[in-house]
Amino acid sequence: MSPDNFQTWSNDHQRRFEEVLRHLLPSADTSPRRLHAAMRYSVLDGGKRVRPLLAFAAGELAGADVARVNFAAAAVEMIHAYSLVHDDMPCMDDDVLRRGKPTCHVEYDEATALLVGDALQSLAFQLLSEHTLNDDATRQLQMVKLLAAASGSRGMAGGQAIDTDSLGKQLTLPELEHMHIHKTGALIRAAILLGAHCGTLHEKQMKQLDHYGKCIGLAFQVVDDVLDAEADTATLGKTAGKDADNDKPTYVTLLGVPAAKQMSSDLHREALEALSGFGDAARRLRELADFIVLRKY
Amino acid sequence: MSPDNFQTWSNDHQRRFEEVLRHLLPSADTSPRRLHAAMRYSVLDGGKRVRPLLAFAAGELAGADVARVNFAAAAVEMIHAYSLVHDDMPCMDDDVLRRGKPTCHVEYDEATALLVGDALQSLAFQLLSEHTLNDDATRQLQMVKLLAAASGSRGMAGGQAIDTDSLGKQLTLPELEHMHIHKTGALIRAAILLGAHCGTLHEKQMKQLDHYGKCIGLAFQVVDDVLDAEADTATLGKTAGKDADNDKPTYVTLLGVPAAKQMSSDLHREALEALSGFGDAARRLRELADFIVLRKY
Numbered sequence: 001m002s003p004d005n006f007q008t009w010s011n012d013h014q015r016r017f018e019e020v021l022r023h024l025l026p027s028a029d030t031s032p033r034r035l036h037a038a039m040r041y042s043v044l045d046g047g048k049r050v051r052p053l054l055a056f057a058a059g060e061l062a063g064a065d066v067a068r069v070n071f072a073a074a075a076v077e078m079i080h081a082y083s084l085v086h087d088d089m090p091c092m093d094d095d096v097l098r099r100g101k102p103t104c105h106v107e108y109d110e111a112t113a114l115l116v117g118d119a120l121q122s123l124a125f126q127l128l129s130e131h132t133l134n135d136d137a138t139r140q141l142q143m144v145k146l147l148a149a150a151s152g153s154r155g156m157a158g159g160q161a162i163d164t165d166s167l168g169k170q171l172t173l174p175e176l177e178h179m180h181i182h183k184t185g186a187l188i189r190a191a192i193l194l195g196a197h198c199g200t201l202h203e204k205q206m207k208q209l210d211h212y213g214k215c216i217g218l219a220f221q222v223v224d225d226v227l228d229a230e231a232d233t234a235t236l237g238k239t240a241g242k243d244a245d246n247d248k249p250t251y252v253t254l255l256g257v258p259a260a261k262q263m264s265s266d267l268h269r270e271a272l273e274a275l276s277g278f279g280d281a282a283r284r285l286r287e288l289a290d291f292i293v294l295r296k297y
Numbered sequence: 298m299s300p301d302n303f304q305t306w307s308n309d310h311q312r313r314f315e316e317v318l319r320h321l322l323p324s325a326d327t328s329p330r331r332l333h334a335a336m337r338y339s340v341l342d343g344g345k346r347v348r349p350l351l352a353f354a355a356g357e358l359a360g361a362d363v364a365r366v367n368f369a370a371a372a373v374e375m376i377h378a379y380s381l382v383h384d385d386m387p388c389m390d391d392d393v394l395r396r397g398k399p400t401c402h403v404e405y406d407e408a409t410a411l412l413v414g415d416a417l418q419s420l421a422f423q424l425l426s427e428h429t430l431n432d433d434a435t436r437q438l439q440m441v442k443l444l445a446a447a448s449g450s451r452g453m454a455g456g457q458a459i460d461t462d463s464l465g466k467q468l469t470l471p472e473l474e475h476m477h478i479h480k481t482g483a484l485i486r487a488a489i490l491l492g493a494h495c496g497t498l499h500e501k502q503m504k505q506l507d508h509y510g511k512c513i514g515l516a517f518q519v520v521d522d523v524l525d526a527e528a529d530t531a532t533l534g535k536t537a538g539k540d541a542d543n544d545k546p547t548y549v550t551l552l553g554v555p556a557a558k559q560m561s562s563d564l565h566r567e568a569l570e571a572l573s574g575f576g577d578a579a580r581r582l583r584e585l586a587d588f589i590v591l592r593k594y
Contacts, residue, residue, distance in 0.1 A: 091407035126446055136434075144422060
């Protein structure tokens with residue numbers, strides 16, 4: 001259970017999964033070429049692949065065939081990538097850089113970015129339905145429903161809408177939590193559950209796993225807010241980061257850095273407690289919880 | 298088989314289906330309210346519901362329970378509505394009016410319109426997966442795949458990308474056809490096949506139905522182009538309509554009105570021929586082909 005081991009495990013999965021994504025995305029030689037090139041640009045060579053790693057870890061816990069988890073992880077990553085492309089557009093966050101590269105609408109154009117996001121969402125559902133992810137087709141339909149609900153107006157897109165509406169407003173802590181449970185939490189939970197659904201777990205175990213997902217989904221956001229605030233503190237010599245500059249409510253603007261750190265540490269502990277019944281089979285999920293909370297970037 | 302009968306049939310289904318949509322869309326009282334209100338605004342009280350009518354007609358042919366076809370038809374209509382909301386945005390067609398009302402981004406704002414489209418697409422896949430549409434779950438998974446493929450980069454979104462890239466370019470007739478087979482044809486075919494998949498047809502019958510769908514999907518577009526050109530001819534006293542003004546290749550700009558009319562009439566005949574083996578059970582599909590080709594708006 002050394003950090004080296006986790007590093008090797010995650011690096012191996014990240015490298016392998018990159019090839020999976022390359023294979024599952026439409027080729028840039030296939031019409032419409034520009035759209036397909038832009039889809040590949042927006043998904044490949046980017047990010048820590050936290051959601052796929054969570055899916056693989058949950059799949060291992062549930063004894064799933066990794067070849068099946070690949071499709072579930074790819075579906076989730078397509079949804080995540082589409083949300084970033086759309087969030088970066090001028091009518092949303094108007095970001096020009098993402099993962100060190102120009103954002104999709106800058107590298108291509110706005111119309112293409114809009115269609116890239118739309119087509120990546122369709123691709124996610126195609127991946128979940130055209131391959132066998134579970135021998136029980138009824139279970140697999142539930143997986144489609146799970147991802148659809150996590151992505152839609154009562155999931156990720158809804159959280160994004162609450163976020164957009166909250167700019168310049170003073171949110172309460174429950175309101176902020178409500179937003180993040182939807183905006184980032186829903187898809188993180190879906191990644192974990194979809195990975196597990198490729199294998200076999202009892203319903204009670206699924207609930208424990210879901211509670212783990214809920215905790216680390218929130219912790220992920222709290223840590224993001226702290227990192228944003230502290231990066232600026234170090235590099236710009238002020239205590240608030242770009243979120244605060246954007247008049248965006250965050251855990252740090254609401255709680256301050258010390259209480260936000262305490263919150264992420266509490267959520268970390270609660271996430272690990274949710275895994276207590278699983279023994280060593282959940283080690284990767286534990287290590288991912290550590291990684292999410294203790295990361296420095 | 299009188300026109301009255303068809304009128305009654307389609308009016309009844311339209312009225313009934315509007316209630317189905319009202320029920321399946323999230324309530325505007327549910328958080329996030331503004332997003333849900335905008336989703337309802339973009340889907341309800343609008344359009345001829347051609348795709349749902351095709352699904353209902355194909356469902357009747359296949360002996361499907363209309364309660365099941367409702368979900369398939371609603372899923373297709375959510376995809377159609379999302380595509381209209383996104384196509385109307387400033388970075389695409391920049392339209393301010395749709396079905397006699399301000400477009401979504403005008404009535405609300407661009408960020409909301411973006412999220413409305415995203416969330417409607419998720420809702421489509423949720424509808425196809427959370428209800429029983431076929432007793433055979435494997436068949437139902439194929440339905441999810443069918444809609445995903447029809448919506449994505451090698452379907453509707455891809456056709457939209459080709460359209461966007463073709464502005465100001467001279468397309469050949471095969472290129473124009475390639476675009477429309479994707480942009481409008483794919484979803485029309487999906488509507489018909491999804492309706493039929495709620496019931497029982499042999500594979501050969503499915504193929505005939507798909508050929509019917511391919512023909513009327515194209516005819517639909519050719520007729521649209523003719524109507525656009527002729528409306529302007531009558532009202533503005535010039536032979537080319539707004540598509541030509543926009544430097545947009547159409548069947549009329551490529552073929553002229555007489556040859557475009559001949560083409561729609563040929564496609565109409567071919568569509569009816571594809572149904573010849575079905576007898577009276579396909580009467581609504583025949584009537585819908587007539588309606589699509591002979592409509593004046």
